Structure formats: structure tokens, C-alpha cells
Amino acid sequence: MKFMIATVAAFAATAAALKLTAPEENAKWDLSQTNTIKWDHVDSDPETFQLVLVNHQTGGEVDMTIADKVKTSDGEYKLTNFVATPGSTYSIKAFGTEKTNSGQLAESQTFSVTKSGVSTTTTATTVKPTSSGTPATSSSATPSQTSNAATALGVTFGVAGPLAAVFAMLF
Incomplete structure (x- = not known):
């Protein structure tokens, strides 16, 4: 009898495992x-899992x-x-x-x-003068607010934008 109760309890826990509700x-x-x-979720679910967006489009899933590592x-x-x-x-799938x-x-x-949505990061280049007077550049990934401004500057001024900034610092 104890075995049957344990089996039913285990089955119930498995049946009530992680369920995506939204x-x-x-x-x-x-x-x-x-x-x-x-x-x-139930206690027997993993501590973390992966969330994946799936497009079930004609011709295969994307x-x-x-x-x-979602908690x-x-x-x-x-x-x-x-x-x-x-x-x-x-649909959204959860993977252990x-x-x-x-x-x-x-x-x-x-x-x-x-x-x-829109792409949230791009690489922005920063021009800084050095002690020798020659410009040094560094690149970093930036949030969309900064990258949108940097992209607008690049589109508006092309290569001339960064060059104008260098010349402005020199004079």
C-alpha cells in the first residue's frame, strides 16, 4: 500500500511539473x-532552465x-x-x-x-586625445539609446563625423 501511495505521489509531482502559463x-x-x-513549478523541477522563442513557420522551426539560467x-x-x-x-519552450x-x-x-523589437547594441568608437596629441580610440558595446545616437551621427556625417571630432579636439 505504501508503494502505491508513493508511486501515485511521484506521478502527481511529475504531472504537475513546470508549466508555461503565459x-x-x-x-x-x-x-x-x-x-x-x-x-x-514544483520542487522536482530544475533550479534553472533556458527559455527559447520558437517560430513554427512553414518549412521548419526557427x-x-x-x-x-532562468531561475x-x-x-x-x-x-x-x-x-x-x-x-x-x-510558442515559448523551456529546456532543462x-x-x-x-x-x-x-x-x-x-x-x-x-x-x-530593435537591435539593442552596436559597437561605438570613442576618440580621445593622448598626452602625445595623437588620438586613441576604444570600442565598446553600448545600450540602444547611445547606439541610436551614435548610429545617427554615423549616418548623418559618415566618416567625416569622427574626423571632425578629432580636428575639433586638436584646434
Whole structure:
């Protein structure tokens, strides 16, 4: 009798494992805004997992990693400004990444992406004078607010923009 109760309890725990509850069926997500992925979980689920956006388009699936090592105990993940082609055949999948709990854990209902986000980083070059008077440059990845300004400067002035900045510092 104890064996049967333990088996039923184990089965119930497995049946109630990680379940993606949002997005809901036929939801419409604007990926340029913040959207919330939600899930229910049990103690037997892994501590962390991977979230993947899947487009079930005609001709095959396209998988895009949203985040690695998402904490299961958080119960939700805020997806902000994600780049994906608008369409109506999307779902989100959760994958275990631990040796003892790997593979697909859960999949959301199918939903639509109505608008894509924009690329959030670019490489910006900074020109700084050195003690010898010759300019030194450094590159770094910058957030979209800075990269949009840097991109606008580059588009507006092309190569002349950075050269004008160097000459302005020299004179």
C-alpha cells in the first residue's frame, strides 16, 4: 500500500511539473514592449532552465534563445525589446540544462508576434586625445539609446563625423 501511495505521489509531482502559463493561446505580443512569460513549478523541477522563442513557420522551426539560467523559483521572466519576425505561429519552450533534468520541460500555447523589437547594441568608437596629441580610440558595446545616437551621427556625417571630432579636439 505504501508503494502505491508513493508511486501515485511521484506521478502527481511529475504531472504537475513546470508549466508555461503565459503567453496564453492566441495572445498578441508586441516584442518592442515588455511581455511577461509566466510559469508554475514544483520542487522536482530544475533550479534553472533556458527559455527559447520558437517560430513554427512553414518549412521548419526557427529557435531563438531568450535567456539561459532562468531561475525556476522566480515564476516569471520579463521579455523586453526582443527581435523576431512578426507572425502567428510562435510558442515559448523551456529546456532543462542540468544533467539530471535536461531536454524540453514545457511549451506555451501558440501566440502571435505583432511587432518586432530593435537591435539593442552596436559597437561605438570613442576618440580621445593622448598626452602625445595623437588620438586613441576604444570600442565598446553600448545600450540602444547611445547606439541610436551614435548610429545617427554615423549616418548623418559618415566618416567625416569622427574626423571632425578629432580636428575639433586638436584646434
